[in-house]
Amino acid sequence: MIYFVGAGSGAPDLITIRGANLLQKADVVVYAGSLVNPALLEYCKADCQIYNSATMTLEEVMDVMIPAAQAGQLVVRLHTGDPCVYGAHREQMDILDAHEIAYEVVPGVSSFCGAAAALKAEYTLPDVSQTVILTRMEGRTPVPEKEKIELLAAHGATMVIFLSAGQMEQLSERLIAGGYAPDTPVGIVYKATWPDEKVVRTTIAQMAQAAKEHNITKTALITVGNFLGSNYERSKLYDPTFTTEFREAKQ
Incomplete structure (x- = not known):
């Protein structure tokens, strides 16, 4: 199984609990070394194989992940922030689809x-x-x-x-x-x-x-x-004069 995990915006404790748990279990981690905080790798177990994708091409990344997944290893592809914003993970998922390899996406704090x-x-x-x-x-x-x-x-x-x-x-x-x-x-x-x-x-x-x-x-x-700036209107969400599904307006 391959997991695309959002590493969060930088601070290592801003990764999700799910993402941290996957890093702890991972046999292989490919991380975006140019942007991901390396402190996150401290979650990994001692024998985890770690690769820095900053020095790799798409093909080299897939040459690491696909054989590992086919061998039954748990693979984490660790992207900066959330993978859906400038993560370049769609092209990776398309290749995995072509190889019929299962994957999931774990969102992160952009x-x-x-x-x-x-x-x-x-x-x-x-x-x-x-x-x-x-x-x-x-x-x-x-x-x-x-x-x-x-x-x-x-x-x-x-x-x-x-x-x-x-x-x-x-x-x-x-x-x-x-x-x-x-x-x-x-x-x-x-x-x-x-x-x-x-x-x-x-x-x-x-x-x-x-x-x-x-x-x-x-x-x-x-x-x-x-x-x-400093100028804006008060939100109606908590306005006492505004009726919502859960609260009647106060006169």
Whole structure:
């Protein structure tokens, strides 16, 4: 059996109980060494075979996992955050399907959740934003034409931008071109939930300079939107004048 396990956003105690239990039982672990906290490997038993996928191709990863699973070993493919966000695990699952090898996915705490925790922020505020856009800038690899930053920025929603910390000046220009005001709040979170986490609060106009001053060039999320401001409407969920399925409004 192969388990795709979300390692969480960085702190080793933010892995799920299910994920930690699987690491403790695993015979083989293939982990994303460029992003997964190596402290998580302390969950593994002494004779576990551990491979760092940062130095491997897709084919090399499968050459490790498939024979191990066919031999009856428990295999954990340990992905950063949650595998469903930039995890590149779909292509692995398709290969496993072709080989008729069983697998399961164990969700994890994505770094975008860790970033919100670091900012002490709520992405969805009444009368501010009810939509969260998770995206990235094109770099060495493209994005679909309809998902250019300018087009997404036109919505004015909360944005969480991955894999783009090295392109801050261009990102700032394109966010403004898409419709955000230059003074729109930005939160830059470097290595969310890791011991060396940094949180930088700035604006779209100043984000490139702020990142430069704090020496942030990679491994950071850029969060954009007025959810970082102070103006919002109270939620109806706990409003005493609002009737819900479980509570009558008070006059």
